[in-house]
Amino acid sequence: MIELAGIHKSFGSNHVLRGVDLKVKKGESVVVIGGSGSGKSVILKHIIGLLKPDSGKVFIDSTDLSGLDEDGLSNIRKKFGMLFQSAALFDSMRVWENVGFGLLRHSEMSNDEVREAASQKLRLVGLAGVEDLMPSELSGGMRKRVGLARAIAMEPEILLYDEPTTGLDPIMADVIDVLIVEMRERLNVTSIAITHDMKSAYKIADRIAMLYNGVIISEGTPDEIKNTADPVVRQFIEGNAEGPITLERI
Amino acid sequence: MFIKFAEMIGRAVKGPLEEVGRLMLLLFSVLRLSLKRPYDVRIVMKQMVEIGINSLPVVLITAVFTGMVLALQSYTGFKRFGAEGLVGSVVALSMTRELGPVLCALIVTGRAGAAMAAELGTMRVTEQIDALETLATNPVKYLVVPRFLSGLIMLPALVIVTDIIGIMGGYFVTVTLLGTSSTSYMNATWDFLEAEDIYNGLIKAAFFGAAFALISCYRGFYTTGGAEGVGKATIGAVVLSSMTILISDYFLSAWLF
Ligand SMILES: Nc1ncnc2c1ncn2[C@@H]1O[C@H](COP(=O)(O)OP(=O)(O)O)[C@@H](O)[C@H]1O
Ligand SMILES: [Mg+2]
Numbered sequence: 001m002i003e004l005a006g007i008h009k010s011f012g013s014n015h016v017l018r019g020v021d022l023k024v025k026k027g028e029s030v031v032v033i034g035g036s037g038s039g040k041s042v043i044l045k046h047i048i049g050l051l052k053p054d055s056g057k058v059f060i061d062s063t064d065l066s067g068l069d070e071d072g073l074s075n076i077r078k079k080f081g082m083l084f085q086s087a088a089l090f091d092s093m094r095v096w097e098n099v100g101f102g103l104l105r106h107s108e109m110s111n112d113e114v115r116e117a118a119s120q121k122l123r124l125v126g127l128a129g130v131e132d133l134m135p136s137e138l139s140g141g142m143r144k145r146v147g148l149a150r151a152i153a154m155e156p157e158i159l160l161y162d163e164p165t166t167g168l169d170p171i172m173a174d175v176i177d178v179l180i181v182e183m184r185e186r187l188n189v190t191s192i193a194i195t196h197d198m199k200s201a202y203k204i205a206d207r208i209a210m211l212y213n214g215v216i217i218s219e220g221t222p223d224e225i226k227n228t229a230d231p232v233v234r235q236f237i238e239g240n241a242e243g244p245i246t247l248e249r250i
Numbered sequence: 251m252f253i254k255f256a257e258m259i260g261r262a263v264k265g266p267l268e269e270v271g272r273l274m275l276l277l278f279s280v281l282r283l284s285l286k287r288p289y290d291v292r293i294v295m296k297q298m299v300e301i302g303i304n305s306l307p308v309v310l311i312t313a314v315f316t317g318m319v320l321a322l323q324s325y326t327g328f329k330r331f332g333a334e335g336l337v338g339s340v341v342a343l344s345m346t347r348e349l350g351p352v353l354c355a356l357i358v359t360g361r362a363g364a365a366m367a368a369e370l371g372t373m374r375v376t377e378q379i380d381a382l383e384t385l386a387t388n389p390v391k392y393l394v395v396p397r398f399l400s401g402l403i404m405l406p407a408l409v410i411v412t413d414i415i416g417i418m419g420g421y422f423v424t425v426t427l428l429g430t431s432s433t434s435y436m437n438a439t440w441d442f443l444e445a446e447d448i449y450n451g452l453i454k455a456a457f458f459g460a461a462f463a464l465i466s467c468y469r470g471f472y473t474t475g476g477a478e479g480v481g482k483a484t485i486g487a488v489v490l491s492s493m494t495i496l497i498s499d500y501f502l503s504a505w506l507f
Contacts, residue, residue: 088377088380091376105386
């Protein structure tokens with residue numbers, strides 16, 4: 001289980017998170033929606049301990065992250081896989097080394113075994129024959145899928161997806177959505193995804209939460225969100241320029 | 251008036267002091283993590299090749315021409331008071347004690363230090379360093395420790411080469427071009443050269459190697475502000491490392507020799 005309790009985070013004078021509360025049950029898939037720059041990526045980085053809250057606490061399976069030392073944090077991170085918004089592939093390594101990075105470092109598997117495991121994950125995300133390419137040789141969509149393969153390579157309990165479908169063509173986006181749903185159904189992973197893409201959100205979410213002005217202003221099942229009366233949420237999911245959300249606030 | 255002045259000094263000093271503090275913190279984690287298992291031997295080797303072998307061509311050229319010009323200049327000068335027999339000693343002492351370590355460190359900083367800052371800076375702004383952490387890998391241990399150790403080990407190694415090649419360059423100019431006898435050059439070289447000159451030169455080299463690697467990694471590791479930030483980090487790494495080398499050279503020389 002993942003719990004964020006009263007998270008505040010500022011960068012200089014930019015008060016990004018202003019008391020975020022969010023609970024995610026084991027095996028649940030939660031999608032966080034919100035405008036660009038509203039702090040969605042910052043939330044994910046708090047969950048995996050890349051950023052420390054100014055105040056508030058993050059609990060992973062009831063362990064308080066702030067109480068952990070370096071090794072403790074490193075151990076808890078082995079439960080996670082994370083797909084970065086820009087994939088964040090290691091550009092000095094081949095695709096298979098990227099996907100197999102965790103296995104190369106944290107398992108006793110031989111290089112050949114890791115390569116085979118990496119190929120298998122790559123096939124899962126619809127890529128074949130790219131093992132020996134460098135990340136710079138891949139298209140944006142391929143990079144994202146390699147990033148996804150890397151995130152699932154260690155078969156983590158918790159998956160964090162930062163805009164998994166942004167920048168993909170609609171068909172590829174749907175392939176990724178199906179994959180995310182499969183990951184949850186087959187491996188019972190807990191997942192938190194961030195997206196702008198409402199079609200994707202409805203497809204993968206058990207629950208959708210909207211971040212606005214540094215707090216979660218609304219949460220509910222996809223159906224509840226679709227039929228919400230909240231004007232801010234309505235405006236966002238319908239994608240209207242007119243409404244309570246003005247540009248300088250997002 | 252006085253308080254204002256003190257405030258001004260305080261503000262001017264705060265930035266650099268904070269930076270020194272963060273640099274020291276990085277140094278402590280590097281030292282602690284380099285003792286911690288698992289040892290990333292293969293990554294260290296790769297960095298040693300990067301710093302050592304790949305810097306060799308520029309280091310060789312620098313060394314041979316430095317030795318040559320030293321010989322030429324001291325020959326011309328010493329001839330005026332009939333001391334041209336001491337050229338070999340001047341070349342040997344200058345190379346081992348001073349020019350070998352300093353020039354080598356400056357050249358390697360320009361090459362390897364800039365590369366370290368640019369590579370780590372790019373990894374920072376493209377979130378590759380964050381990605382390492384999410385893969386339960388300590389980025390200081392994985393990225394900074396191997397570069398630090400390679401700098402520490404490879405700079406003395408390069409300085410040994412520089413010393414030898416520099417002395418050979420001096421030999422070439424003095425003996426081959428200016429016609430001094432080979433034995434008198436070699437005698438002049440060995441007569442005044444002590445083991446201590448070489449050791450202390452190598453201690454300096456180790457210090458410079460550790461310093462440029464640490465500073466360059468520090469600048470790269472804490473890069474902010476996208477591609478522009480990477481450029482700034484790279485410049486900062488080279489400038490700060492070079493200044494540190496030149497300034498600490500004086501104090502190390504005063505202390506060691
Ligand atoms: N490491 C950081 N340093 C300074 N500011 C940051 C940092 N990370 C994020 N921010 C700021 O926090 C805000 C939210 O960023 P982010 O979470 O990336 O937005 P998004 O919701 O689009 O993912 C932005 O204004 C961004 O500039
Ligand atoms: Mg984001």
